[in-house]
Structure formats: structure tokens, C-alpha cells
Amino acid sequence: MALPGDAKDIKLVVPAMLENPAVRAACLIHHADGLADIREVSMPLAITGQITYVGLSPHVTDFVRRELQNWAKFDRQPMWNNVDAATIIPVRVFPR
Numbered sequence: 001m002a003l004p005g006d007a008k009d010i011k012l013v014v015p016a017m018l019e020n021p022a023v024r025a026a027c028l029i030h031h032a033d034g035l036a037d038i039r040e041v042s043m044p045l046a047i048t049g050q051i052t053y054v055g056l057s058p059h060v061t062d063f064v065r066r067e068l069q070n071w072a073k074f075d076r077q078p079m080w081n082n083v084d085a086a087t088i089i090p091v092r093v094f095p096r
Contacts, residue, residue: 011041017050025051032063039071049082061087 010027017023025045029035035053045051053068055061064085072080 007038007041010038010045014041014044018044018048021048021050023050026054027051028054028056029060029064030056032060032067035064035067043077043079046083047079051083053083053085055085055087056090058087061085 010025013025017025025042027038027042032055042051053061053064055064068080068083068085071077
């Protein structure tokens, strides 16, 4: 199975990040349904606590948090408890 574009991008940087634990990734989640596509490739960063998922709206971030909790609890993968989710609401100021 071919990886979606975002998963390919993450897979490229994971080895270098694991060599430097001080480096963290902020993974922007625009569509919540894309979270499952990057789960497997971002798992090493979840294990080390080097990734934060960032939603562009509170409802996306809420979905991400619920998914992370489900993965930790129901899939018995506690490393997802190491992953934070935050919201950044983009704002653009237009000149008058």
C-alpha cells in the first residue's frame, strides 16, 4: 500500500528526529480524517514524545484528542498518551 503524501513527508524526517531528542514536530491537522493516515509513521515520535498534533479549529483538536485517547486505551498503545494536541486558529489582518 502506498503512503499518502503527508505520511511520506513524516517518514522522511523521523530517523533524523529520533537521533536528536530535543527536536519536536508540530504536525498540522487540517482535516481530522487524515489523522489515521499518519498514525503508523508518527508512532516512533509518539513513543519518544516528540510530536504534537495541531488542529486549525477546536473541533478538529477535540477529535484528535479523542482519537489519541482511543488509540491509547482500546488499541493498548499507551505511547499515544505522550502526544499533545493544540489548536491554532489562523487569523489574517487585512489592511484598510
